[in-house]
Amino acid sequence: MSMNVTTNVYRNFINGEWQESKSAEQITVINPADTSTPVGRIQSSTAADLEAAVEAADAARKEWRSLSGAARGDFLYRAAAILEERAEEIAETATKEMGKTLPEARGETQRGIAILKFYAGEGMRKTGDVIPSTDASAFMYTTRVPLGVVGVIAPWNFPVAIPIWKMAPALVYGNTVVFKPASETAITAIKIIECFEAAGFPKGVINLVTGAGSVIGKGLAEHPKVQGITFTGSNNVGKGIGLTALERGAKYQLEMGGKNPVIIAADADIEQAVDATISGAFRSTGQKCTATSRVIVEASIYDAFREKLIEKTKDITIGNSLEQEVWLGPIASEAQLQNCLHYIQTGIEEGAKLILGGEQLTDGDYEKGFYVQPTIFEDVTTDMVIAQEEIFGPVIALIKVDSEEQAIDVANDVKFGLSASIFTKNIGRFLQFAEEMEAGLIRVNAESAGVELQAPFGGMKQSSSHSREQGEAAKEFFTSIKTVFVKG
Numbered sequence: 001m002s003m004n005v006t007t008n009v010y011r012n013f014i015n016g017e018w019q020e021s022k023s024a025e026q027i028t029v030i031n032p033a034d035t036s037t038p039v040g041r042i043q044s045s046t047a048a049d050l051e052a053a054v055e056a057a058d059a060a061r062k063e064w065r066s067l068s069g070a071a072r073g074d075f076l077y078r079a080a081a082i083l084e085e086r087a088e089e090i091a092e093t094a095t096k097e098m099g100k101t102l103p104e105a106r107g108e109t110q111r112g113i114a115i116l117k118f119y120a121g122e123g124m125r126k127t128g129d130v131i132p133s134t135d136a137s138a139f140m141y142t143t144r145v146p147l148g149v150v151g152v153i154a155p156w157n158f159p160v161a162i163p164i165w166k167m168a169p170a171l172v173y174g175n176t177v178v179f180k181p182a183s184e185t186a187i188t189a190i191k192i193i194e195c196f197e198a199a200g201f202p203k204g205v206i207n208l209v210t211g212a213g214s215v216i217g218k219g220l221a222e223h224p225k226v227q228g229i230t231f232t233g234s235n236n237v238g239k240g241i242g243l244t245a246l247e248r249g250a251k252y253q254l255e256m257g258g259k260n261p262v263i264i265a266a267d268a269d270i271e272q273a274v275d276a277t278i279s280g281a282f283r284s285t286g287q288k289c290t291a292t293s294r295v296i297v298e299a300s301i302y303d304a305f306r307e308k309l310i311e312k313t314k315d316i317t318i319g320n321s322l323e324q325e326v327w328l329g330p331i332a333s334e335a336q337l338q339n340c341l342h343y344i345q346t347g348i349e350e351g352a353k354l355i356l357g358g359e360q361l362t363d364g365d366y367e368k369g370f371y372v373q374p375t376i377f378e379d380v381t382t383d384m385v386i387a388q389e390e391i392f393g394p395v396i397a398l399i400k401v402d403s404e405e406q407a408i409d410v411a412n413d414v415k416f417g418l419s420a421s422i423f424t425k426n427i428g429r430f431l432q433f434a435e436e437m438e439a440g441l442i443r444v445n446a447e448s449a450g451v452e453l454q455a456p457f458g459g460m461k462q463s464s465s466h467s468r469e470q471g472e473a474a475k476e477f478f479t480s481i482k483t484v485f486v487k488g
């Protein structure tokens with residue numbers, strides 16, 4: 001195995017080797033819980049590095065696709081076993097890089113292992129249908145072929161699960177991959193790729209290039225030899241990638257932001273609803289695309305819900321996410337912290353009432369990191385910025401409504417449609433919610449976050465390019481269907 005790190009600078013993985021960038025520039029990866037102890041350094045790679053990675057992936061394409069799905073799946077099984085051996089180290093690295101608590105990072109790493117195993121099995125499943133032809137002497141069937149080279153562009157908030165839920169299906173369905181991780185969590189990404197390397201994937205089948213989104217990410221989207229781009233991240237970046245891919249006829253898949261509501265109906269179990277709201281809104285410091293951001297509460301239950309929510313949120317322990325007793329870690333970066341504080345200030349200025357939190361924590365150990373209190377606003381109206389825009393931090397807006405119809409109208413009154421949940425014991429109500437709510441993930445008596453790897457995941461409206469990731473649905477993006485007509 002070639003070394004992936006020299007003088008503590010993590011390198012690119014291109015054509016089966018850890019390679020130094022043509023650029024001398026590096027990016028320091030910080031620990032948002034304690035900026036005085038950097039996690040390491042990565043390379044700020046160049047267009048030439050990307051070119052080498054795409055060429056390697058292109059050269060490996062024909063041989064990789066010629067293997068059976070089962071044989072490709074075996075490589076994924078091996079990667080899963082190696083990730084399992086290194087799970088603790090990789091979870092710790094993720095925690096250090098982006099600040100989610102260690103138990104959350106461990107859970108995410110276990111999810112990564114399960115995703116690898118799921119797609120390893122996909123290599124044995126069906127790839128087409130027989131369709132009766134109108135010609136009695138002909139045989140007609142469909143089959144699926146890989147796209148070719150796939151560019152994977154990932155965010156920092158699920159540094160293990162998201163890259164794996166893109167790369168595993170890409171690979172098992174016969175594509176080769178060039179992966180550009182978010183710089184904030186590139187060392188976690190590199191450790192995942194080490195697992196793939198140790199699993200013995202042929203040279204060039206999987207490649208990783210670190211660096212700026214505006215160079216490596218954009219370069220992938222523009223590259224004529226990249227036939228598919230799968231992106232998860234912010235709306236602004238996603239839209240640019242979609243337009244670029246569309247222009248040159250590449251297939252693309254975008255999973256982007258959310259402004260996810262939870263409806264607390266008059267008949268909700270308050271204890272259950274409060275616990276789920278806190279978990280949905282504040283776990284991972286509110287930095288899940290599925291995080292609860294708007295809490296829409298029926299008037300008759302509002303005061304009781306509000307009181308319990310405040311009481312339980314006050315118990316949250318905030319600190320360095322590696323410490324066992326900590327429930328809420330830091331925000332992932334200085335930029336995200338400033339973004340979150342900006343939205344808190346905007347909420348105050350536009351007349352929402354701050355009823356808990358709202359402050360950056362800077363005393364003692366907090367001084368070294370990017371900490372903000374869990375924050376609750378009330379008297380929020382749907383036209384306010386804090387009710388419309390994704391904040392991506394531990395901030396929620398309480399919105400009081402008078403009826404179930406109004407609750408769903410308010411819930412739908414945003415440009416996003418990723419996930420949504422309702423607390424109710426009434427079957428009719430949850431069926432109506434499931435039918436009328438404009439979101440790709442509907443959860444009933446459960447928090448808005450929580451994605452299952454075997455089920456389709458993706459958003460409606462501006463949360464997505466309307467394709468679905470995960471489960472069997474991934475096949476739709478990572479393959480093209482061919483219809484074959486055979487005349488006897």
Ligand SMILES: NC(=O)c1ccc[n+]([C@@H]2O[C@H](COP(=O)([O-])OP(=O)(O)OC[C@H]3O[C@@H](n4cnc5c(N)ncnc54)[C@H](O)[C@@H]3O)[C@@H](O)[C@H]2O)c1
Binds near residue numbers: 153213221238
């Ligand atoms: N819908 C989902 O499944 C989902 C999941 C996780 C995160 N997200 C969203 O991701 C966002 C947070 O992640 P982020 O801050 O890493 O997002 P981001 O858009 O800033 O970055 C995502 C990735 O794109 C790269 N990038 C940046 N500029 C680029 C460009 N011009 N061209 C190509 N690539 C470029 C980045 O380097 C990174 O790897 C939030 O909006 C969140 O809702 C969505």
Ligand SMILES: O=CCCC(=O)C(=O)O
Binds near residue numbers: 157290
């Ligand atoms: O950030 C997006 C992914 C969310 C997720 O995986 C979950 O809610 O479990």
